[in-house]
Amino acid sequence: DQQVKQNSPSLSxxxxxxxxxxxxxxxxxxxxxxxxxxxxxxGPTFLISISSIKDKNEDGRFTVFLNKSAKHLxxxxxxxQPGDSAVYFCAAKEYGNKLVFGAGTILRVKS
Amino acid sequence: xxxxTQSPTHLIKTRGQQVTLRCSSQSGHNTVSWYQxxxxxxxxxxxxxxxxxxxGRGNFPPRFSGLQFPNYSSELNVNxxxxxxxxxxxxxxxxxxxxxxxxFGSGTRLTVV
Numbered sequence: 001d002q003q004v005k006q007n008s009p010s011l012s013x014x015x016x017x018x019x020x021x022x023x024x025x026x027x028x029x030x031x032x033x034x035x036x037x038x039x040x041x042x043g044p045t046f047l048i049s050i051s052s053i054k055d056k057n058e059d060g061r062f063t064v065f066l067n068k069s070a071k072h073l074x075x076x077x078x079x080x081q082p083g084d085s086a087v088y089f090c091a092a093k094e095y096g097n098k099l100v101f102g103a104g105t106i107l108r109v110k111s
Numbered sequence: 112x113x114x115x116t117q118s119p120t121h122l123i124k125t126r127g128q129q130v131t132l133r134c135s136s137q138s139g140h141n142t143v144s145w146y147q148x149x150x151x152x153x154x155x156x157x158x159x160x161x162x163x164x165x166x167g168r169g170n171f172p173p174r175f176s177g178l179q180f181p182n183y184s185s186e187l188n189v190n191x192x193x194x195x196x197x198x199x200x201x202x203x204x205x206x207x208x209x210x211x212x213x214x215f216g217s218g219t220r221l222t223v224v
Contacts (some may be wrong), residue, residue, distance in 0.1 A: 004153070041217060041219045043115070043215030043218055044201070046213065046214075073203070091153075091156070097142075097144070097183045098159070098167055098169060101146075101155070102153050103153045104152075
């Protein structure tokens with residue numbers, strides 16, 4: 001039973017355009033959501049997060065939107081750069097100390 | 112400040128064998144979590160250690176066990192290896208018991224043949 005789903009395995013975007021990565025979840029007890037970026041042969045690195053009491057969080061080129069009623073969040077990258085090409089994981093935290101990850105979306109930014 | 116280091120980077124084992132993976136946490140971090148990432152999937156929580164005690168466990172059988180040492184480094188032990196145990200094993204450290212501020216290592220790629 002996948003509690004966190006990233007339905008797009010891959011996404012290709014032109015440099016300078018917006019990248020939108022989507023994530024759906026089923027567990028209404030999740031209280032915090034995070035996005036991680038992963039390059040090959042490296043561990044995931046934290047990108048941006050959002051608390052369940054907010055609907056938007058922005059950090060430079062990265063913005064995360066949370067729609068609790070739809071149990072949906074999205075990561076917007078504007079403008080996209082070739083260095084953003086990586087696997088992006090959506091993760092959710094329940095009460096406690098465990099993160100539940102989605103399967104990831106491969107983002108390719110073409111120059 | 113040093114990051115999270117894991118050893119070995121790659122490992123090949125035979126079904127039925129036992130394996131020990133090691134993790135040195137980032138300086139100042141006292142909590143270590145282990146995740147298993149199978150091919151094409153996201154990381155799955157195995158367990159977390161805080162102050163040398165297991166502090167939360169995912170849906171993994173008892174043959175997955177761990178240790179945390181006084182210097183906060185950690186080991187993941189897997190007994191009676193199965194082919195499905197082939198995966199990338201990620202260690203993450205943090206300065207609190209919560210899931211915020213994880214720093215991940217680069218992982219150990221385990222192949223069971």
